[in-house]
Amino acid sequence: MLKKRIIPCLDIRDGRTVKGINFEGIRDAGDPIELAKRYVEEGADELVFLDITATNDKRKTMCSLVEKIAAEINIPFTVGGGISSLEDARAVIQAGADKVSINSAAIRRPELIREIADPFGKQCVVVAVDIKEIDGDWYVFSNGGRQSTGLNAIEWCRKVATFGAGELLLTSMNSDGTKAGFSLEITDRIAREVTIPVIASGGAGSTQDFAQLFTQTKASAGLAASIFHYREVAIPQLKTELKQLNIPIR
Amino acid sequence: MIAIIDYGAGNIRSVQNTLKRLGVDSTLTNDPALLMQADKVIFPGVGEASFAMNQLRQYELHRVIPSLTQPVLGICLGMQLLCHFSEEGGIQTLGVFDTNVKAFKPILNVPHMGWNSCTPENSVLFRGIDPTNDFYFVHSYYAELCAETIATCDYILPFSAALQKDNFYGVQFHPEKSADIGATLIQNFLEL
Numbered sequence: 386m387l388k389k390r391i392i393p394c395l396d397i398r399d400g401r402t403v404k405g406i407n408f409e410g411i412r413d414a415g416d417p418i419e420l421a422k423r424y425v426e427e428g429a430d431e432l433v434f435l436d437i438t439a440t441n442d443k444r445k446t447m448c449s450l451v452e453k454i455a456a457e458i459n460i461p462f463t464v465g466g467g468i469s470s471l472e473d474a475r476a477v478i479q480a481g482a483d484k485v486s487i488n489s490a491a492i493r494r495p496e497l498i499r500e501i502a503d504p505f506g507k508q509c510v511v512v513a514v515d516i517k518e519i520d521g522d523w524y525v526f527s528n529g530g531r532q533s534t535g536l537n538a539i540e541w542c543r544k545v546a547t548f549g550a551g552e553l554l555l556t557s558m559n560s561d562g563t564k565a566g567f568s569l570e571i572t573d574r575i576a577r578e579v580t581i582p583v584i585a586s587g588g589a590g591s592t593q594d595f596a597q598l599f600t601q602t603k604a605s606a607g608l609a610a611s612i613f614h615y616r617e618v619a620i621p622q623l624k625t626e627l628k629q630l631n632i633p634i635r
Numbered sequence: 636m637i638a639i640i641d642y643g644a645g646n647i648r649s650v651q652n653t654l655k656r657l658g659v660d661s662t663l664t665n666d667p668a669l670l671m672q673a674d675k676v677i678f679p680g681v682g683e684a685s686f687a688m689n690q691l692r693q694y695e696l697h698r699v700i701p702s703l704t705q706p707v708l709g710i711c712l713g714m715q716l717l718c719h720f721s722e723e724g725g726i727q728t729l730g731v732f733d734t735n736v737k738a739f740k741p742i743l744n745v746p747h748m749g750w751n752s753c754t755p756e757n758s759v760l761f762r763g764i765d766p767t768n769d770f771y772f773v774h775s776y777y778a779e780l781c782a783e784t785i786a787t788c789d790y791i792l793p794f795s796a797a798l799q800k801d802n803f804y805g806v807q808f809h810p811e812k813s814a815d816i817g818a819t820l821i822q823n824f825l826e827l
Binding site for chain 1: 648649652653655656681682683686712741743744745746747748749750751752769771773774775789790809811812813814815817818
């Protein structure tokens with residue numbers, strides 16, 4: 386049976402892992418390669434590295450770091466942040482990334498999804514979508530959550546899937562950093578709208594939050610950052626407890 | 636010498652990294668002469684089938700690969716290209732394995748992405764690996780079951796997780812991305 390995935394996310398700035406709350410107030414969380422190796426040993430199913438400043442600073446993603454990561458770890462990893470063309474994606478994939486995550490660039494030009502999927506396969510293309518609830522409706526934000534796009538979240542996710550995305554990385558800005566649980570309702574609605582896997586992100590604070598995600602929504606994976614970085618939730622214990630609840634876990 | 640076929644499709648470095656972690660040197664190449672000399676050949680692939688077949692043709696590899704006589708391990712798209720026909724692009728492929736590659740019907744999420752177990756038959760490739768072990772899969776197309784199936788995975792329907800015919804082996808999952816259990820499988824291949 387296909388297992389539900391637990392995915393630690395490492396936000397990278399200037400070669401260090403950092404963590405912000407509600408997309409702001411950044412603090413240091415250590416060396417990304419050491420952290421990545423620790424997660425592999427602990428049984429993480431996949432890793433995501435996001436260069437959180439890349440889009441705004443117009444910087445390209447950190448290929449040399451990607452090469453080092455690829456040499457050290459033996460589970461799949463996704464790299465995102467500032468990927469705005471097929472050439473950017475190719476550079477990161479050739480440096481050793483299994484998947485690329487695109488966000489703002491897909492909003493500016495959705496055709497980019499297909500341009501990357503055509504040569505590399507759709508499974509290489511993760512589209513990250515940052516969403517926020519405003520007066521009962523969910524909208525898409527770009528540029529690291531700073532810019533409102535006016536796009537309806539459900540419609541955008543549906544469109545992203547038809548443009549050839551292999552996976553959706555859905556971050557609820559309302560929940561991000563709160564440790565009060567995933568935004569279950571919207572996650573499930575979107576996961577039922579599309580036939581590609583949805584990675585839920587934003588709000589994980591406990592084993593219970595992951596249990597609810599996997600029992601109350603169709604999400605394929607749960608992603609979290611600081612609770613894993615600071616060992617507030619230990620991955621081995623998390624996976625053991627989820628297995629005891631009969632959730633399919635590796 | 637272990638040769639990894641480099642035909643410009645997808646992430647092949649991860650296979651080389653896995654070998655390096657096992658203490659084994661390898662050569663990335665698209666040179667038919669080097670491939671024929673190699674002790675073992677790994678045929679990786681992440682990407683789209685018709686694009687990959689065009690790349691193989693450019694280097695004459697569509698003739699070279701089926702004629703290899705040393706152990707060959709096709710991984711993911713590499714395995715699928717060793718079959719007869721792929722619905723991805725509707726193309727003839729290399730025709731080593733007597734089966735066809737079809738598109739998953741999206742009854743469940745497609746791609747089939749993540750860790751899944753498979754049921755291996757008695758094969759040296761799976762020595763030390765049992766049905767409780769999970770491998771990492773990422774694919775939207777699958778090889779149908781056939782007489783050459785040596786491991787079965789069930790997602791949407793039962794399909795070939797691994798194939799073997801003579802010196803040719805193929806795995807649908809990514810052993811190079813399947814943590815320690817994947818390294819065990821690659822080690823088994825290297826010891827053939």
